[in-house]
Amino acid sequence: MTLIIVGYLPVLPVLDHFPPDSVLLVDEPDVIRKRGVAAAMAGAPMLRELIGWEYTSPASADEFYNTHPDLAPTMVVPLLEYATPFAARLAERYGLPGAGSAAAAILRDKSQLRRVTRAAGIANPPSRGVDCPDDVRAFMAEFPGPVVLKPANRQASVGTKVLHDATEVDQAWAECVAQDEGALVPDRRMPLHMLVEGYLRGPEYSVELLVREGETLFANVTAKTLFPGPRPVELGHTVPADIPDALAARMRDRTEAVLRAVGFASGVVHCEWIVVEGEPHLVECAGRFPGDGIAELIERAYPVNLAAAYYAVMRGERPDPLPTRARHGATVRFLRLAPGEVTTIEGVDEAAAIPGVVRATLTVTEGDEVRELRSSWDRAGSVMAVAETPGAAEKTAELAIERIRVEVLSTRPVTIPGRIHR
Template structure:
């Protein structure tokens, strides 16, 4: 058995998998969250960090952290810090340079473009006053977003000069974000874009007909599993409402080219062993563009393909973290498609909702995980991370129209009724 240092901000899937597999785990977490992690894991050593991006602090922590056999993470904020610890200790895994390629969108886009992978042109700016010139250079409309970010936080689709002026007047580029998830105390994600270290991106907007994704599992460069799928609509267009996505099998006509592009992109970014979540855009001419890539599982997506293939994702992540070969290459999917509905109700108090047992009795429903309780406020989400929980079901067919009809039927059966916040004030 191995001793693994896990850098994490809150999703316990990796440490839970390692512990279940019999490994010893030491945790590195945001400093303000140390007591919470100690309560959850009273038998583990827990160390705190104040800034994941401060490699001098990481170097100092290296002097007090115990000897380990591996350093691992499944968390966007911690990828570079984990890579630095691996380099200091001569452990296998992503280097700092490759970790930055997966987390710094400027570095990412540069590598992908150099590898001949289609990406939208972009510019780096350091203040909102520079956005218009950058947009003129790459072409309106543009997407303005952090160099290192997640969950669409601080991400804006800006249509033209007038829209930019409206956003500036509203303070969009100075606005901070509340840490409703309780996971980002050691990151720069919460501060306004104008204060972003290293600036932020202005990127040409692709006229998207379809946004797709793939979670790609590699072991020493070998593809073990590809879990492709599609969002019901581009992520930037679906905030503030219930949304859904569907995981598909990798050998459908619509997914073969996507998986191939994803594998090429992950290789160009330095991916070798582990899970990589990649988003792909199909424009209205049918051309595929690489959107973004990450060296982690897709948030909210891995639960569905874990059910689709009937495997324990936590156990597989633990095996990859210690360099073991997981036996997932010959798995047969139980379902050709599984759709997840992420529930994102309006703020307010829940007046009525169907019970999990009622929902699981509906044909096709395979998993229910609700955080909504009658008489209680709707839990806050964080960016594109919805707070109401999820429903996972097997659609009647894989085409988008059938899935949309099935989603409407299931939401009707959910019978969710929320008293809006203004009515409860």
């Protein structure tokens, strides 16, 4: 058995489903080096080979296929956002289930997704591709009110900011076009396309579907909350969303309409929505497993082995019937710290010991420098909790967050794209 996994995640349990000596793990050579992937995967029983490949480059999947025409893999799956087009095309070349390369390409480019789904009758905010600050100001003159400046082809809210006035445009443009994802991306420059969109006010959700040849096998709606401020970075997620069944069904239907519009075939999708006056408006849609711990929330809340079902679909199999309703509530809450040097950390073990808390973790240690919150990568830690209801899970997580005490020695930062000078 040969399984091709594209993109490294530092969570080995996502690979524990696989037999010994079965996995070919493909990642960018720069990322393998910067993240220490070879050392992290050393001795992993399922790993047959770690392959360095520039998979974000054009035609890289076809080059890989022609370099390895006799692999005969059982499945090809992406674990990361930037890996989705490569994995979809490679699956096509090996004759395996997948999203479809055309669908994956549309989902990876928010400007294309807007055009395609708008043509299919799906509600979208007004949106336009922009090449300079003057383009942003022209859009703001045409569509009065707040706007969102964002990349069309990035992840984790990188380079995204809400603007309320045209006087903010020049500084925001300088900040948003200078993205710093560090070890998560290759050293070579990745193409960047910027969008400006009308800002929508309303509750935010995501819909997660497992789809086999266009048929939905599993559906979930997640409630999302954001940190206050101009950067739309997620503060937390709750599964299932505590909303009326009719609204949940409406968002599921709209997500299925998105997949029909782009021609998505098989896999997992994570589709984000803002509900305005009862109507879901599309934010974006990713052709991969959700991040931010949402997949684990789903598996704990229903419960369901969603990963195993996904891998079955990607092998061309039909999994056993999956649950249609959650039996518990599950939530994750993230921590935000003021910029500065971390001097004291207390209460993490105390928070983790609260009944219902799955784990409490920090991504910083004493002496670390905390950046201004600009994307999901700048959050300082998280708490995950499970309870009988979504509301009870949220209260447990909030109680745990309150137990964690982190002191930061702050000075007034001056923000320069990609770093902080003091």
